[in-house]
Amino acid sequence: xxxxxxxxxxxxxxxxxxxxxxxxxxxxxxxxxxxxxxxxxxxxxxxxxxxxxxxxxxxxxxxxxxxxxxxxxxxxxxxxxxxxxxxxxxxxxxxxxxxxxxxxxxxxxxxxxxxxxxxxxxxxxxxxxxxxxxxxxxxxxxxxxxxxxxxxxxxxxxxxxxxxxxxxxxxxxxxxxxxxxxxxxxxxxxxxxxxxxxxxxxxxxxxxxxxxxxxxxxxxxxxxxxxxxxxxxxxxxxxxxxxxxxxxxxxxxxxxxxxxxxxxxxxxxxxxxxxxxxxxxxxxxxxxxxxxxxxxxxxxxxxxxxxxxxxxxxxxxxxxxxxxxxxxxxxxxxxxxxx
Amino acid sequence: xxxxxxxxxxxxxxxxxxxxxxxxxxxxxxxxxxxxxxxxxxxxxxxxxxxxxxxxxxxxxxxxxxxxxxxxxxxxxxxxxxxxxxxxxxxxxxxxxxxxxxxxxxxxxxxxxxxxxxxxxxxxxxxxxxxxxxxxxxxxxxxxxxxxxxxxxxxxxxxxxxxxxxxxxxxxxxxxxxxxxxxxxxxxxxxxxxxxxxxxxxxxxxxxxxxxxxxxxxxxxxxxxxxxxxxxxxxxxxxxxxxxxxxxxxxxxxxxxxxxxxxxxxxxxxxxxxxxxxxxxxxxxxxxxxxxxxxxxxxxxxxxxxxxxxxxxxxxxxxxxxxxxxxxxxxxx
Amino acid sequence: xxxxxxxxxxxxxxxxxxxxxxxxxxxxxxxxxxxxxxxxxxxxxxxxxxxxxxxxxxxxxxxxxxxxxxxxxxxxxxxxxxxxxxxxxxxxxxxxxxxxxxxxxxxxxxxxxxxxxxxxxxxxxxxxxxxxxxxxxxxxxxxxxxxxxxxxxxxxxxxxxxxxxxxxxxxxxxxxxxxxxxxxxxxxxxxxxxxxxxxxxxxxxxxxxxxxxxxxxxxxxxxxxxxxxxxxxxxxxxxxxxxxxxxxxxxxxxxxxxxxxxxxxxxxxxxxxxxxxxxxxxxxxxxxxxxxxxxxxxxxxxxxxxxxxxxxxxxxxxxxx
Numbered sequence: 005x006x007x008x009x010x011x012x013x014x015x016x017x018x019x020x021x022x023x024x025x026x027x028x029x030x031x032x033x034x035x036x037x038x039x040x041x042x043x044x045x046x047x048x049x050x051x052x053x054x055x056x057x058x059x060x061x062x063x064x065x066x067x068x069x070x071x072x073x074x075x076x077x078x079x080x081x082x083x084x085x086x087x088x089x090x091x092x093x094x095x096x097x098x099x100x101x102x103x104x105x106x107x108x109x110x111x112x113x114x115x116x117x118x119x120x121x122x123x124x125x126x127x128x129x130x131x132x133x134x135x136x137x138x139x140x141x142x143x144x145x146x147x148x149x150x151x152x153x154x155x156x157x158x159x160x161x162x163x164x165x166x167x168x169x170x171x172x173x174x175x176x177x178x179x180x181x182x183x184x185x186x187x188x189x190x191x192x193x194x195x196x197x198x199x200x201x202x203x204x205x206x207x208x209x210x211x212x213x214x215x216x217x218x219x220x221x222x223x224x225x226x227x228x229x230x231x232x233x234x235x236x237x238x239x240x241x242x243x244x245x246x247x248x249x250x251x252x253x254x255x256x257x258x259x260x261x262x263x264x265x266x267x268x269x270x271x272x273x274x275x276x277x278x279x280x281x282x283x284x285x286x287x288x289x290x291x292x293x294x295x296x297x298x299x300x301x302x303x304x305x306x307x308x309x310x311x312x313x314x315x316x317x318x319x320x321x322x323x324x325x326x327x328x329x330x331x332x333x334x335x336x337x338x339x340x341x342x343x
Numbered sequence: 344x345x346x347x348x349x350x351x352x353x354x355x356x357x358x359x360x361x362x363x364x365x366x367x368x369x370x371x372x373x374x375x376x377x378x379x380x381x382x383x384x385x386x387x388x389x390x391x392x393x394x395x396x397x398x399x400x401x402x403x404x405x406x407x408x409x410x411x412x413x414x415x416x417x418x419x420x421x422x423x424x425x426x427x428x429x430x431x432x433x434x435x436x437x438x439x440x441x442x443x444x445x446x447x448x449x450x451x452x453x454x455x456x457x458x459x460x461x462x463x464x465x466x467x468x469x470x471x472x473x474x475x476x477x478x479x480x481x482x483x484x485x486x487x488x489x490x491x492x493x494x495x496x497x498x499x500x501x502x503x504x505x506x507x508x509x510x511x512x513x514x515x516x517x518x519x520x521x522x523x524x525x526x527x528x529x530x531x532x533x534x535x536x537x538x539x540x541x542x543x544x545x546x547x548x549x550x551x552x553x554x555x556x557x558x559x560x561x562x563x564x565x566x567x568x569x570x571x572x573x574x575x576x577x578x579x580x581x582x583x584x585x586x587x588x589x590x591x592x593x594x595x596x597x598x599x600x601x602x603x604x605x606x607x608x609x610x611x612x613x614x615x616x617x618x619x620x621x622x623x624x625x626x627x628x629x630x631x632x633x634x635x636x637x638x639x640x641x642x643x644x645x646x647x648x649x650x651x652x653x654x655x656x657x658x659x660x661x662x663x664x665x666x667x668x669x670x671x672x673x674x675x676x
Numbered sequence: 677x678x679x680x681x682x683x684x685x686x687x688x689x690x691x692x693x694x695x696x697x698x699x700x701x702x703x704x705x706x707x708x709x710x711x712x713x714x715x716x717x718x719x720x721x722x723x724x725x726x727x728x729x730x731x732x733x734x735x736x737x738x739x740x741x742x743x744x745x746x747x748x749x750x751x752x753x754x755x756x757x758x759x760x761x762x763x764x765x766x767x768x769x770x771x772x773x774x775x776x777x778x779x780x781x782x783x784x785x786x787x788x789x790x791x792x793x794x795x796x797x798x799x800x801x802x803x804x805x806x807x808x809x810x811x812x813x814x815x816x817x818x819x820x821x822x823x824x825x826x827x828x829x830x831x832x833x834x835x836x837x838x839x840x841x842x843x844x845x846x847x848x849x850x851x852x853x854x855x856x857x858x859x860x861x862x863x864x865x866x867x868x869x870x871x872x873x874x875x876x877x878x879x880x881x882x883x884x885x886x887x888x889x890x891x892x893x894x895x896x897x898x899x900x901x902x903x904x905x906x907x908x909x910x911x912x913x914x915x916x917x918x919x920x921x922x923x924x925x926x927x928x929x930x931x932x933x934x935x936x937x938x939x940x941x942x943x944x945x946x947x948x949x950x951x952x953x954x955x956x957x958x959x960x961x962x963x964x965x966x967x968x969x970x971x972x973x974x975x976x977x978x979x980x981x982x983x984x985x986x987x988x989x990x991x992x993x994x995x996x997x
Contacts, residue, residue, distance in 0.1 A: 068900055092906070100903035107901075112894035116993055117916045127902040161992040177902070499694075506695045506973045508935030512702065514957055515965065519706035607819055611939060614821045615954070630822055637825055638833035645829065649822035657817035664813075 014041035015217050016065065016185055021078035023060050023069055023241075034060045036241040037077065042185065047211070047218040049228040049249070051264065052238035058221045061238075062187045065219070066105055067095045082185065101131045104178035106207070108190040110170035114162035120173050121146070121158025127180045138180075145176040148213065149206050168199035172206055179214040186216045192227065204231060225268050229253055237261050240297035243316060247326030257319050257328035257336045259302050296331070304332050390669035397665020400658040407655055411462035419443075420452035422459045423622055435641060444647040447633070457648050460626040463619060464606045464655065466536055467543065471605035474544035476598045479551025484582050486552065487559025497556065501549045509546070510611065516542055517617035534620050539612075543605050554597055558590040592670035596663050603659035610652050626652045684984060688977045692970075693745075699969040700741045703962045709733075713757040713960050744966070753967045758959045763967050766952060771934065771971070774941070774948035778933040780868045785875035786926055790915075792876070793883025793922070797891060798910050800884075808880065815877025824870045824943035831866060867944045871937065875929065882925055886918040893917075920990040924983040931979020935972030 023035040035057040042048045050058045063069050065080055067087060080087040082102060087095065104127075107113040115123060121142050128138035146154035149172040162170055171191060178186055191207060192200040208231060211218045220231055228235050228249060235252050237245040237260065245258040256262045296302070299309040314329045319337060330336060392398050410417060419442075424430050426449055434450035436442055444453035486494040504512075516522075517533035522542075524530055531538035562568060563586065571581050612618045613627025621628055626648045633644035711733055715723040728734050732743060747754065753764040796805040890896065891914050899909045934949055941950035949972065956964035988994045 066901055068897060070897075096900075096903045096905060098903070099901055105898075105901040107894060107898060109894060113898045115895040115899065115913050115917065117991065118913075126899075126904070130903045163993045174898075177898075502691055503695055503698060506691055506976050507699065507969060508932065508938075508972050508976075510938055511935055511953055511969060511972070514938075514953075515702055515706055518957065522706075603817060607817070610819055611821060614819075615938070615942065627821075630825070634825065637829045642829045645822065645825050649819060649826065652819050652822065653814075653817055656819070657813060660813055660817050 013044075015044040015046075015083060016042040016219070017079075017081040018061070018065065019079045019081075021061065021064055021080060022076045023057070023064050023073055024076045025073040027072065034073065034241055035064065038236075038238070038241070038243050039078075040236055040243065040246065042217050042219055044184065044217055045215065046234065047220060047232045049220045049222060049232035049235045050238055051222055051225060051228055051235060053223060056238040057241040058238050059189050062105065062189050062219065062221055065185075065187065066099060066103060067092070068099075097131065100127050100183070101181045102183055103185045103187065104181065104183040106171070106174050106178045106186070106188040106191050109194045110167060110174050111162060111194075113174060114170060116162055118161070119159055120162060120165065124158075124173065124177045124180055127177050131181055133181075141180065142176070145180055146173070149173075149176045149210060150202075151176075167195050168203055171195060171203050175203075175207055175210050179210045179216070182214045183216050185219065186211055186214065187219045187221070189221045190223070191220075192224075193222075200227075207231075225253065225264060237264070242297070242329065244298070244330070245328040246316070247319075251326040255319075255326070255337070257326070257333050258298075258330045259304050259332075259336065260298050261328075262336075296329075304336070306332065387669045391665050394665040394668050397661050397668075400661035400665070403654065404658040404662060407461060407651075407658070408465055411458055411465055414455070414458040414462055418452075418455040418458055420455045422451065422455040422624060424451060426450070437640065438643055445641075445643050447644055448636075448641070453644060453647060456624050456629060457626070457651055460624045460629055460648060461651055461655065463536055463623075463625045464609065464652065467539055467609040468602040468606040468655075468659065470536075470540035471543040471547060471609075472598045472601040474540060475548040475601060475605075476551055476594065478544060478548035480555050480587075480594060482548065483552035483555025484559065484587065487556035488563065488578060488582055488586065494556065497549075497552055501553060504546070504549060510608075513542065513546060513608070513612060514615060514617055516546065517612055533612075533618055536619065539609055539618050543608060547601070547605065547608075551594070551597055551601070554593050555590060558593055559586050562586050562589055592667075596667045596670060599659060599663035599666055603656040603663070606652070606659070607656050680988075681981070681985060684981050688981065692973060692977060695973045696745065696748075696966075696970045697741060699966055699973070700744065701737065703965045703969070704737060704740070709960075710757050710962050713962075748967065748970070754963050756956075757961045757963045763964055766964070767949075767967060767971055770947065770949045770952040773946065774934055774937055774950065777864065777867055777871065777937060777940070777946065777948065778930060780864055781871040781875065781933070782926065782930045784868055785872040785879060788872065789876045789879035790883055790919075790922065792880040794887055794910060794915060794918075796880065796884040797887035797914075797918075800888060805884075812877040812881050815873045818873050818877075820870060820874065820939045821943050823873060824866075824940065827866050827870055828943070863946075867940050867946060870943070871933075871940050878929075879922060879926065883918065883922045886921040887914055890914045890918045920987050923990060924987050927979050927983035927986055928976075931976045931982070934975040935969075 018041070019039050020037045021035055021039070022033070022037050025032040025034055038057070038061060040048070050061065052058045060069065060073065064075055065082075065087070067090070069075060075088065078088070082098065085098070087098070114120065118126075121139070124142040124145060125135065125138040128141060129135055133141070143154045143158055146158060151157055151169060151172055157165075162173070165173065175191075188207060192203050195203060204227065207218075218231075220227070222228060232249050235246065235249050236243050237252070237258065239260050245252060245256065245261045252261065253265065256265055294313055295311060296305070296309040296314055299305040302309065308331050314331045314333075316327045316329045317333065319326045319328055319333060328336075414422075430450040432450065433442075433446050434448055436446040436450075438445040442452050442454065444457060447453055447456070482493070482497055486497040517539075520532055522530040522532060522538070530541055533539050533542045559582075568581060568585055571585055576584075609618060610625065610627035610630075613625040614631045615627075616631065619625045619628060621632065629648040630645055630652075633641070633648075636642050636644050710731055711724050711727040714727045714731070732740055735743075751764070753762070753767070755762055756766065792808050796808050799805050887910075891910070895917075896909055896913060899913045900906070904913075935953075936950075937948060938950035938953055940946070941948045942954060945951075949968070952964065953968055955961070956968065
């Protein structure tokens, strides 16, 4: 079963991707066969808790899975090119030029020993831009992401910037070559709450400016609601629910997605009451049992959840390609979410 | 999490609980700790033998030590025979089945002489490691636990020695024919093996003290030490029951490396004419004695003692490396 | 920065003074009696008594020390008890010789150690890495004096036989065969090699581990995501950040070489600080030994300071702070 949507020609196709980490106590199945597409110009969000495999999936698309991890199955395609098994000397010419990535912690992600401007320039000269031209463009980019006094600031080192400004530098660096696909891995998690919104605005504008598609990885459903067109919910290395943001956030099917939504603080809930949490601990990724990974934590679990694994299936009577991997999807659709 | 860490945590929390429950729990604490310690040492041994080079090094080290220990029985010849005509007649013989490492300029069997020298080297290496560990752990414990003036004095003292070229200081001190402990009582001169051990340990305990001090400084802030202190345990008890057992890893590793370092230093001093004097034999003075054979057919007289020296130090260092892996798995990348 | 350096220099002075006191006591207490050295070991009691007063040795040790340091800091370092040569002058000449050997040793060793360290970190746990790890262990366990003799034996004498020439490939007695670059190379090649064994062994391990730390960093991933080749990421981004730590170690070790080449100079019969020390020690010449120890101490302190400054220069985070 393929879930490639009816969008004409998807920019990014991820088909049955699996990633394992070899450790002394056995292979850790970080990503267990996920498939999705991203259309040109589209914003797709991947949500899930830490360890759900969302960051590893992003690194797999970049071809930068850190050892001892490796892709064990599946294919990643960008436009017409197959990235999987592409020799690195070819792959690297796509990195930073066709796909660019923004990381979670902008302080550790920028090289402390080089000037900020030079790091942006390097992103361009690597792909053949002349140095002088890259310099001018770096200043323009810094201005475009809202860094005041750019010509002078370009000569500063990362530690001389605030967290939000560093992330703006990362964004400027990522869009320097106007990539087709921008991957942002938790871009605001390491930042102060007060500046998260500003940085997201900058990211949104940069995306438009570069005319790029955005794959946004986050655990923050608020960010998803504000930025994304579609959302994929990941749990234990699998996609367990996906669909348009409106569909998934308003009519979540999977108990896990519901749990995530319930854990979201809102203005309507009693601020004194404790926030609901999802009971239990994330699953052990060493064992890959034939069962729904959420079953031990799920209040709706029935016997079949513990003996076989549910597949992603369209939610009945739905036009917007809303899919969920849950044996009780029909029951859940009837059971409305408490607001 | 490795099993070592788990054991360590079990031990730490066990100690903390026992400390707060009171003396009735002490017997339980002691027995359960014993069990944990035993299984911990077993897993240390397992990890050590997993390091193949270290295991081989340990084997060679033991064989060399046994050969040196039993030199009297296995030596084919007298290492320092009276220079009779028959001995002198077999001078300058190249290595052969009769004389595996050849004979020296006076006809003495080089293998027999090397075995004696090896024994001397091992005595110095092990003696210095033991003595400097005792001094270093004592001073480091006092400085790391009580801080205060002992700590300040230790740190200034080591700073001071860091500014002076170590070999030069050793050479000057080794030249002293009648050393004494601050004029209070006499010490054996550096020309004797005991004197050499004392000298090297007296000037070599400071790194160990700094290591122990550093360990204690980080351990003393941890919960189980706080708990022991809250339960009213005194300084000596905390040091002996909590801090020292948890610092065993770095101490053992460094002591092992000290063996190799002491053997090398003694050989170097001996080569430069300090330390054991002819007719007593050391690897250093064997090489110094044969220095004029460089470029001649007799150069094997330099080759073999040096190879043995190199091998024993290499083994000690590999054993230390294996112990580091076995005792502190986190240190390995 | 200037204030920081100033503060460090001021902090070094008491350490140096204490070290000089230690040296003074050490040499006076353990070393030979200078009066005896002057009187050619004779039992001429009159000569001994006269020289003692003349040299001020009849006064208490603290007074002698203050007196000595007073002269020393004013540049009056006295003369050798054996040769009547100016101590300052012979130390100056020796320093020049040793500096030459130390410079080439450090230059050669740094290049080799950095290359090996970066390679080993980049290819961690590969056969190549294990090979260099083995070599480093061998280097650390290598007795310098023995390795020197072995090198002379095989690379000078046997190589000559092997190549069947009379031409000396390496090592001729210093200053015996004239000057020029070729002779300079022949003289220095083997001592530099021998001196480098332990330096390279230690430094390459150090560089490997600090490089491994850097290669684990997030900014390495960023650089890769920009499309840089792995090689460029390692040699530009990784190396630049890992170098600070190694350069500090190199500077500190280099400072220690001024008093630490005793064995190398002795084995290769080279003039220099080591040879000066061994001669002075053999002659019981405390008038040379004490200033010698203080000078080597000063070099160690200066190079430590230099290491701190270099570290600041290489790491922009420290530089500004």
